[in-house]
Each structure stands twice: as C-alpha cells, then as structure tokens.
Amino acid sequence: MTKDAARALLEEIFGRFAPxxxxxxxxxxxxxxxxxxxxxxxxxxxxxxxxxxTGVDVPESDYAQVATLDAAAEYLAARTG
Amino acid sequence: xxESASAEATREFLMPSLGADMEExxxxxxxxxxxxxxxxxxxxxxxxxxxxxxxxxxxxxGVVARILVEVGQKVAVGxxxxxxxxxxxxxxxxxxxxTAAPTPPTPxxxxxxxxxxxxxxxPPVAPALTRERKRVTPxxxxxxxELGVNAEALRGTGPSGAITADDVRAAAGxxxxxxxxxxxxxxxxxxxxxxxxxxxxxxxxxIPHYYLGASLxxxxxxxxxxxxxxxxxxxxxxxxxxxxxxxxxxxVRAAPEINGxxxxxxxxxxxxxxxxxxxALRGGGLIAPAILDASEKSLDELMRSLRDLGARARAGKLxxxxxxxxxxxxxxxxxxxxxxxxAVIYPPQVAIVGFGTPALRPWLDREGGLCARTIVQATLAAxxxxxxxxxxxxxxxxxxxxxxxxxxLA
Numbered sequence: 001m002t003k004d005a006a007r008a009l010l011e012e013i014f015g016r017f018a019p020x021x022x023x024x025x026x027x028x029x030x031x032x033x034x035x036x037x038x039x040x041x042x043x044x045x046x047x048x049x050x051x052x053x054t055g056v057d058v059p060e061s062d063y064a065q066v067a068t069l070d071a072a073a074e075y076l077a078a079r080t081g
Numbered sequence: 082x083x084e085s086a087s088a089e090a091t092r093e094f095l096m097p098s099l100g101a102d103m104e105e106x107x108x109x110x111x112x113x114x115x116x117x118x119x120x121x122x123x124x125x126x127x128x129x130x131x132x133x134x135x136x137x138x139x140x141x142x143g144v145v146a147r148i149l150v151e152v153g154q155k156v157a158v159g160x161x162x163x164x165x166x167x168x169x170x171x172x173x174x175x176x177x178x179x180t181a182a183p184t185p186p187t188p189x190x191x192x193x194x195x196x197x198x199x200x201x202x203x204p205p206v207a208p209a210l211t212r213e214r215k216r217v218t219p220x221x222x223x224x225x226x227e228l229g230v231n232a233e234a235l236r237g238t239g240p241s242g243a244i245t246a247d248d249v250r251a252a253a254g255x256x257x258x259x260x261x262x263x264x265x266x267x268x269x270x271x272x273x274x275x276x277x278x279x280x281x282x283x284x285x286x287x288i289p290h291y292y293l294g295a296s297l298x299x300x301x302x303x304x305x306x307x308x309x310x311x312x313x314x315x316x317x318x319x320x321x322x323x324x325x326x327x328x329x330x331x332x333v334r335a336a337p338e339i340n341g342x343x344x345x346x347x348x349x350x351x352x353x354x355x356x357x358x359x360x361a362l363r364g365g366g367l368i369a370p371a372i373l374d375a376s377e378k379s380l381d382e383l384m385r386s387l388r389d390l391g392a393r394a395r396a397g398k399l400x401x402x403x404x405x406x407x408x409x410x411x412x413x414x415x416x417x418x419x420x421x422x423x424a425v426i427y428p429p430q431v432a433i434v435g436f437g438t439p440a441l442r443p444w445l446d447r448e449g450g451l452c453a454r455t456i457v458q459a460t461l462a463a464x465x466x467x468x469x470x471x472x473x474x475x476x477x478x479x480x481x482x483x484x485x486x487x488x489x490l491a
Binding site: 018019020037039040041042044045047048051057058059060061 | 307310311314315316318320321322361363364387388391392415416
C-alpha cells in the first residue's frame, strides 16, 4: 500500500467518526485525535477498523507513531508492504 | 374472575417513558406488522424523543394484532401503540379482559393522552394520585415558571393525569394564537440542549448536592492493564475508562445508598446496578445511556458494553431500556485534560461519579519517598437527602481499594 493509499484509507475510516471534518483542511502533521475531536473510544474503534481492513494491528506501545495523519499513513504503508 | 390458562389476552403495547424528562415520542419506524410474533426483549419500533432516537423493546410475548399509531405520529407517553394477543395470562397489563378480538380496547380508568382526539370531558384523575402532590412533568414546570402559571392548579391531560407542557401553554393563553401550521421543526441540537437544561435545572432546584473528591494513584491499575492489553488483538483491548467503570461497580457494594432513585419523597435503593455513562455527542448534546446490570459484568464485558453503547449512541440506535433505567451515572472526562469534574446529578438518581484526566504528578509513596505517579481525581456528587459525606467517602475509598488491586478487577 502506498502512503497515499494509506492516507486515503485512514481518511475514510476516521471520517466515519468525524463526518463533518474536511480532511483537506486539517494539519496532517498535528495530533489527529485533537484535530478530529475524537475520544479514546473512537480512536480504538478506528484502529479496530484499520486492523480489519489491512491486517495491521497497532499495539498500544506504537500509538505515538500513529498520532498524526501523516505519521499514521507512513506507519501503515510501511507495514502493508 | 379467573381466566383459563389457554385464553387469549389482548394487551396494549404503550409508548414507554424513556427517561424522567420524556413527555412524548414520535414513531420513526415499526419493526413489526400485524401477524408478527414478538417475544420479550424484541425491538419493535424506533422512536424519537426530544433527546434522542432509540430502539424500543417489548416486554410481552404474543402476536401483533394491530398497529395503532402510524409512522411519523407523535404521541404522549402511555399512549397505546399496538395490540398484542398473547396466550399466556401472566403478563403485564391486560387490555380488555375476556376480549380476544383485536378491537380497540376500552381505555383503562385513566385520562387518554392528549394526542388522541378530544373526549367530552377528561375522566377524573386516578384516585391513587389524589392523595399525592399532582404530577407535573419537568418541562411543564419549567414552562409554567416562565409563563407565570400555577401548574399545580391545572387539570392534567397527560398519563395518570400528569400536567404536561401543553396543558401549561393552553392555560397561559398561548393556545389563543391562531392555530398555526405546526411550528417549523426546531433544530434537533437546540431541542436536545433544552431537554438537558430542563433536567439540570430540576436537579439543581430539587437536589441538595454534596461533593467529595479524592486523588487516586492510577499507576498500578494502568500498568496492569497495559500488560494485559499487550497480548491482545486491538479488538479485545480494554480502555482505562472501562477499568474505572469496573471499580465503580465494585465500590457500589460498599455504599448502596448512592445507587437508586429518589421519588415521591423517599429513596428507593436499586438491587441492580444500571450504570449510566455520559456520552458527549458530536456537535453538542449529551446523553447518558445505561450499561444494564453492570455489577454482573466482567471487565471485558464492560468494555464491550462501553464500545457498543458509544457506537449506538452516535448512530441513534439506543434502546429504550438503556435510556430510562440508569440507577447511577459516571461521567469520565479522561480525554479532556481536566483535573476533575463536579457533576450534576440526573434526577431521579441520587449520585454521579466523575473522573478527571489521568495525569503524571509528583506523589509520595508509603515510605514518604518522592515519585512520579499517574493520578486520577475521582469525585462524587451525591444527594444529601439520601446519603451523607461519610458514606460518600466510604464509596470513594472503595474505588481506591479496587484500583490498587487491579488483578481483582478482571
């Protein structure tokens, strides 16, 4: 999965929890949860969806590496080959 | 008058009260049709109230004989919605005794809800109610105050003779304005906020709150949870929020006087714990559906319930039983970077437990050594008519004990 494809998938998944957010307008290098105003429950549900769609299971110890949209896309692209 | 065991009985399925603040509901969809077989717990309809959309369960068994209220109709709480023919005589509320045919039943000796066409004169208020203070719905009370109407002096047209908002408006002469077409549907968020406002006003007016708070060492519980989550797939991981719910469920055993309802001038302790969870809705709005029988659930089950409740709250798929039955509520602001919350009790409940955001803080261990610990502030707002500070402190202490022995929280 390319980084662009990973980003598109993340936008689709996180968009379900923040339907009114325009992903074109957010800062891809800033904290994703804060920008989308989603809580830890939404975040967990989004990661469950990521796991279902890509097989990538982000462990809690890696949460810092998926904190921004940019970083999360990179993380996902690297692990889906 | 004994009915034979095989006799068919027709029962009314009524618009349920989905919370102390609800007066009426709109049928959004029926999941049943005449001829459908229903059993206890089946979801039969989707209903919208001022506060939320939710799914309504039935607590009878039988076959649907007739649907009485069409989709889109708004009716008062207590209005018959459908007729259910049942073979079992042991059930909730017989409609017309000895009548098997699904004819519209004669109303019970209570006033018809206001939404139904005008009857010559409303029947007298049910005798049981005349002894008590007249029931005035919270919304009606608020509007009465705004309009300067003595609500208690009115004749109620709501269920059991309750005085409703419409009764107050009519009395205030608001109804004298030419009957306009139905007002434009008010903005849903604004309407939800008004419901919260009415409930919170009532709470602060009627409930003498007292407040306690304690800083708790959350580190041992978090370390335990992290280790436990490490070996689990993401779908089975447990959030600290669920751990706190589990601690509350255990602590309630030490202080049963914070779990129940205060109604008609007396506290009614609840044997079961139906734990309300405050959920902020996107774009504003607050809803506090219950995790039913929370004290019977393991940590993993509580986590599943929490996830499920959150998802359904946002999708408007909560069930009626979840919206009306909370016996104690928890509000967790763990994601919001606040130290603590002094919450407002949801009437008729008698307490609300709050958790602030866990944060790394300087702490002294048992030997007085300085260390860094993750601290969470637990607060209790409770009804002083029912409990006192000492009992509240016992409850917070029990939460602390539970968090310090996390392996027992599983």
